[in-house]
Amino acid sequence: MLAEYMACPIRHVIDKFGDKWSLLVLYSLWRSDGGVMRYSELHRLMVDCSQKMLSQTLKKLERNHLVSRKQYPEVPPRVEYALTDLGKSLMPSISSLVDWSLEHFSDVTDAKRI
Numbered sequence: 001m002l003a004e005y006m007a008c009p010i011r012h013v014i015d016k017f018g019d020k021w022s023l024l025v026l027y028s029l030w031r032s033d034g035g036v037m038r039y040s041e042l043h044r045l046m047v048d049c050s051q052k053m054l055s056q057t058l059k060k061l062e063r064n065h066l067v068s069r070k071q072y073p074e075v076p077p078r079v080e081y082a083l084t085d086l087g088k089s090l091m092p093s094i095s096s097l098v099d100w101s102l103e104h105f106s107d108v109t110d111a112k113r114i
Contacts, residue, residue, distance in 0.1 A: 016060075016064040016066070017061065017064065017066060017090070019057075021046070021049055021053055021054065021057040022057055022060065022061055022066075023094060023097075024045075024046055024049070025042060025046070025054075025057055025058065025061060025067070025081075026061070026066065026067070026083065026087060026090065026091070026094060027091075027094055027095075027098060028042060028045050028046070029042075029067065029081060029082060029083050029087070030083060030087075030088070030091045030094075030095075035082050035083060036080045036081070036082045037080065037081055037082075038078065038079065038080055038081070039054070039055075039058070039079055039081070042054060042058075042081065058081060061087070065084055065086050065087075066083065066084060066086055066087035066090065067081050067082065067083060067084060067087055068081070068082050068083075068084050069081055070082070
């Protein structure tokens with residue numbers, strides 16, 4: 001039973017983007033004009049995310065082929081982030097989760113803690 005749990009596909013897939021910062025980055029890129037954002041734009045949207053955590057999140061999403069990073073040879077350096085085709089294919093599911101969250105926000109946040 002433990003081997004099945006450890007090999008569960010959903011466990012491994014969700015691990016690639018299931019944390020709150022990754023979901024927020026993915027959703028922000030998807031909702032942005034043109035689907036491309038600079039680091040500073042993302043950080044401005046996610047004010048409660050430290051620069052270090054945002055950098056780590058972007059690197060993780062890039063490693064997992066959900067986000068692409070393009071650096072321009074300029075001074076100062078300009079770096080842009082965008083969803084890859086794989087990342088774009090994930091967005092309908094994340095969008096459904098966001099819609100569900102908006103619809104049930106009060107139900108979830110007002111629930112009494114046991």
